[in-house]
Amino acid sequence: MATVRAPIWGTPIFDGAQAIKGYALNKMCYSFNDAVNRNEFLANEAAYCARFGLNPEQYAAIQNRNVLQLIAAGGNIYYLAKFAGILGLNVQDIGAQQTGMTVEAFKAKLLAAGV
Amino acid sequence: MATVRAPIWGTPIFDGAQAIKGYALNKMCYSFNDAVNRNEFLANEAAYCARFGLNPEQYAAIQNRNVLQLIAAGGNIYYLAKFAGILGLNVQDIGAQQTGMTVEAFKAKLLAAGV
Amino acid sequence: MAKLVGGIATSHIPAIGLAIANGLQQDAYWKPFFDGFPPVREWLARVKPDVAIVIYNDHGLNFFLDKMPTFAIGAATEYRNADEGWGLKALAPFPGDPRMSWHLIEELVAADFDLSTCQEMLVDHGFTVPMSLLWQDVVPRAVRVVPLAINTVQHPLPSPRRCYNLGVALGKAIESYPADLRVVVVGTGGLSHQLDGERAGFINREFDLRCLDDIVNRPDELLNLSIHDLVEQAGSQGAEFILWLVMRGALSCHGVREIARKYHIPVSNTGAGLLLLESVS
Amino acid sequence: MAKLVGGIATSHIPAIGLAIANGLQQDAYWKPFFDGFPPVREWLARVKPDVAIVIYNDHGLNFFLDKMPTFAIGAATEYRNADEGWGLKALAPFPGDPRMSWHLIEELVAADFDLSTCQEMLVDHGFTVPMSLLWQDVVPRAVRVVPLAINTVQHPLPSPRRCYNLGVALGKAIESYPADLRVVVVGTGGLSHQLDGERAGFINREFDLRCLDDIVNRPDELLNLSIHDLVEQAGSQGAEFILWLVMRGALSCHGVREIARKYHIPVSNTGAGLLLLESVS
Numbered sequence: 165m166a167t168v169r170a171p172i173w174g175t176p177i178f179d180g181a182q183a184i185k186g187y188a189l190n191k192m193c194y195s196f197n198d199a200v201n202r203n204e205f206l207a208n209e210a211a212y213c214a215r216f217g218l219n220p221e222q223y224a225a226i227q228n229r230n231v232l233q234l235i236a237a238g239g240n241i242y243y244l245a246k247f248a249g250i251l252g253l254n255v256q257d258i259g260a261q262q263t264g265m266t267v268e269a270f271k272a273k274l275l276a277a278g279v
Numbered sequence: 280m281a282t283v284r285a286p287i288w289g290t291p292i293f294d295g296a297q298a299i300k301g302y303a304l305n306k307m308c309y310s311f312n313d314a315v316n317r318n319e320f321l322a323n324e325a326a327y328c329a330r331f332g333l334n335p336e337q338y339a340a341i342q343n344r345n346v347l348q349l350i351a352a353g354g355n356i357y358y359l360a361k362f363a364g365i366l367g368l369n370v371q372d373i374g375a376q377q378t379g380m381t382v383e384a385f386k387a388k389l390l391a392a393g394v
Numbered sequence: 395m396a397k398l399v400g401g402i403a404t405s406h407i408p409a410i411g412l413a414i415a416n417g418l419q420q421d422a423y424w425k426p427f428f429d430g431f432p433p434v435r436e437w438l439a440r441v442k443p444d445v446a447i448v449i450y451n452d453h454g455l456n457f458f459l460d461k462m463p464t465f466a467i468g469a470a471t472e473y474r475n476a477d478e479g480w481g482l483k484a485l486a487p488f489p490g491d492p493r494m495s496w497h498l499i500e501e502l503v504a505a506d507f508d509l510s511t512c513q514e515m516l517v518d519h520g521f522t523v524p525m526s527l528l529w530q531d532v533v534p535r536a537v538r539v540v541p542l543a544i545n546t547v548q549h550p551l552p553s554p555r556r557c558y559n560l561g562v563a564l565g566k567a568i569e570s571y572p573a574d575l576r577v578v579v580v581g582t583g584g585l586s587h588q589l590d591g592e593r594a595g596f597i598n599r600e601f602d603l604r605c606l607d608d609i610v611n612r613p614d615e616l617l618n619l620s621i622h623d624l625v626e627q628a629g630s631q632g633a634e635f636i637l638w639l640v641m642r643g644a645l646s647c648h649g650v651r652e653i654a655r656k657y658h659i660p661v662s663n664t665g666a667g668l669l670l671l672e673s674v675s
Numbered sequence: 676m677a678k679l680v681g682g683i684a685t686s687h688i689p690a691i692g693l694a695i696a697n698g699l700q701q702d703a704y705w706k707p708f709f710d711g712f713p714p715v716r717e718w719l720a721r722v723k724p725d726v727a728i729v730i731y732n733d734h735g736l737n738f739f740l741d742k743m744p745t746f747a748i749g750a751a752t753e754y755r756n757a758d759e760g761w762g763l764k765a766l767a768p769f770p771g772d773p774r775m776s777w778h779l780i781e782e783l784v785a786a787d788f789d790l791s792t793c794q795e796m797l798v799d800h801g802f803t804v805p806m807s808l809l810w811q812d813v814v815p816r817a818v819r820v821v822p823l824a825i826n827t828v829q830h831p832l833p834s835p836r837r838c839y840n841l842g843v844a845l846g847k848a849i850e851s852y853p854a855d856l857r858v859v860v861v862g863t864g865g866l867s868h869q870l871d872g873e874r875a876g877f878i879n880r881e882f883d884l885r886c887l888d889d890i891v892n893r894p895d896e897l898l899n900l901s902i903h904d905l906v907e908q909a910g911s912q913g914a915e916f917i918l919w920l921v922m923r924g925a926l927s928c929h930g931v932r933e934i935a936r937k938y939h940i941p942v943s944n945t946g947a948g949l950l951l952l953e954s955v956s
């Protein structure tokens with residue numbers, strides 16, 4: 165039988181339980197691979213989210229542009245990265261947001277890991 | 280190393296070589312899962328085949344409604360069955376066509392297998 | 395813990411679905427085939443499985459050659475059929491059991507089966523015809539389902555032994571599920587038939603009867619068959635027998651008691667088989 | 676027969692692709708990273724592989740959760756990239772080698788690896804960044820490719836041991852190909868990094884250096900790691916190290932000689948690694 169492991173602090177595991185919870189949100193974010201869809205989203209966020217059947221928690225997290233909330237709502241980081249792209253955020257920006265740091269402080273932390 | 284086996288008479292194996300040959304044809308036939316696409320095909324066969332990039336052998340086999348030719352051109356029976364559906368042919372009709380029998384004779388052969 | 399109560403195998407030809415849709419069960423051509431099912435349905439009514447794991451092959455509806463999985467398992471909340479190119483009518487959706495699906499996926503991947511996981515999935519006649527035969531499309535549906543699709547479209551197909559071993563791991567995975575559920579495994583497809591080529595219409599009664607007997611009493615004897623052997627002996631589409639072997643592998647953790655067996659030629663182009671094995675612990 | 680001439684592993688972060696697109700290789704931030712590559716490119720110029728088998732992970736471009744394969748192999752005549760949601764520019768298509776793909780598929784399925792086969796497939800930065808680093812997007816392209824995608828998106832992921840064993844079977848399959856070709860295996864991704872959660876930005880220099888050393892000299896030591904261990908030690912995305920293990924498994928049929936090794940922190944959020952191992956027969 166597959167072993168159940170202790171959670172790792174601050175480290176979401178996108179397993180079946182998350183996948184069940186996040187399907188609609190992830191499907192919407194997957195659609196952002198296509199520029200046409202990104203523009204449709206930007207033109208009318210509410211309608212676009214409704215079309216994919218986002219639940220209220222997911223829709224609020226999208227409105228808040230809040231990565232931790234999006235993950236809690238079942239979002240998978242690889243699909244969420246496409247949403248971050250719409251907002252012009254790279255992985256350091258979203259790292260800073262999730263850790264509650266400024267982007268400069270987050271970058272300094274990364275540099276410090278190398279010395 | 281995977282064993283190479285002797286061919287079986289009258290029995291196509293849809294392996295990699297066939298898959299390479301038939302991709303465009305099979306992709307077109309897969310599209311026939313959708314009634315909208317079936318109707319588009321019927322409205323203008325030449326344009327529909329061209330859109331999927333069928334080669335001349337594949338296009339001729341479609342025009343001829345000839346299952347053995349379609350298989351020789353790389354067609355896979357599961358996708359071809361959707362094309363047969365457009366023509367109103369069931370598996371006994373296409374069995375008869377491939378064996379050069381009348382449908383009645385083909386059905387009689389199947390009944391005979393049971394006794 | 396969940397209990398694997400038994401396994402059923404049945405052919406799944408589209409013509410059966412049409413015969414059901416047109417009410418032809420008592421027609422002379424169809425009666426001998428449909429007459430096999432009442433004992434199986436009586437068993438189901440008595441045992442009342444909560445979940446059916448349905449081993450089938452997709453015939454070009456949900457999977458295309460751009461992403462063709464060897465083994466694909468459903469993890470959706472419900473499954474719908476589609477017209478398949480022939481205008482088949484929409485059936486009531488089949489409720490899934492995503493928690494059970496993910497349990498099975500965790501166990502099977504841990505056992506080195508390289509699954510494709512499908513959180514959305516159209517099911518074709520390979521799945522729906524057995525469901526209609528066994529549960530007669532009564533709504534609300536009596537069982538939740540987990541579809542498990544095995545590649546029979548694009549060679550190389552997984553070997554008979556690999557499929558049996560998948561079944562062995564599946565049986566263990568089912569019985570390690572921490573909920574008090576009765577689970578049945580359904581294998582579909584076969585027996586001998588061939589749709590394509592100059593040998594179309596090939597049926598091999600003798601081989602089918604041997605398979606029906608061996609799969610009950612000595613499944614190991616079938617595991618040295620290659621896909622090529624199966625295609626030669628049972629026809630191109632007779633290779634669907636690998637789906638029966640998954641079912642039989644699942645039951646290998648128990649002894650089996652044969653409750654029903656039926657063989658009839660022809661249903662459309664096919665030697666049609668039916669088998670019900672009950673788990674004996 | 677084909678000859679497996681060596682294996683390369685490199686990180687594949689999108690920011691590297693942007694740095695290349697913007698000509699930043701000599702920029703102070705980037706120079707230490709890019710300076711690792713000239714010795715590898717010199718080796719490639721000398722050895723001149725005909726085919727590269729590229730082990731990567733799709734980051735949500737070609738595969739969605741409706742059909743998520745554990746192992747997916749390309750069998751297309753060419754592979755194109757796409758904008759991935761970020762407006763990445765289209766690169767010249769990568770020529771495939773469908774005959775080689777089908778040979779590998781036949782061998783790997785016969786060895787009980789349950790592949791998804793992909794006759795059409797978009798490749799993302801996980802594939803293109805290493806190609807740009809190693810062959811610098813010179814057109815016409817110097818190698819044909821066979822992409823092999825490993826699931827790192829949806830847990831459960833395949834275990835480190837399963838991935839290494841896939842590599843072992845891949846190496847044998849390559850060397851049984853009846854054509855006089857030089858083949859290189861490229862593992863991509865890693866080393867430690869984490870994009871998601873409160874621990875985002877986690878990097879583990881010590882663990883990365885151990886992995887870099889063990890994968891060369893004692894890969895067996897890495898095979899008892901679980902995915903959970905990898906995520907804990909190397910971060911969520913550090914689990915991409917399983918792709919390096921496929922590469923290393925492929926080389927297990929030969930001895931290896933280390934030609935180049937480089938480790939640099941940070942590239943974006945990542946501890947970036949580079950390794951070149953030559954086959955010693």
Ligand SMILES: [Fe+3]
Nearest residue numbers: 406520583634
């Ligand atoms: Fe079938």
Ligand SMILES: [Fe+3]
Nearest residue numbers: 687801864915
């Ligand atoms: Fe990556």
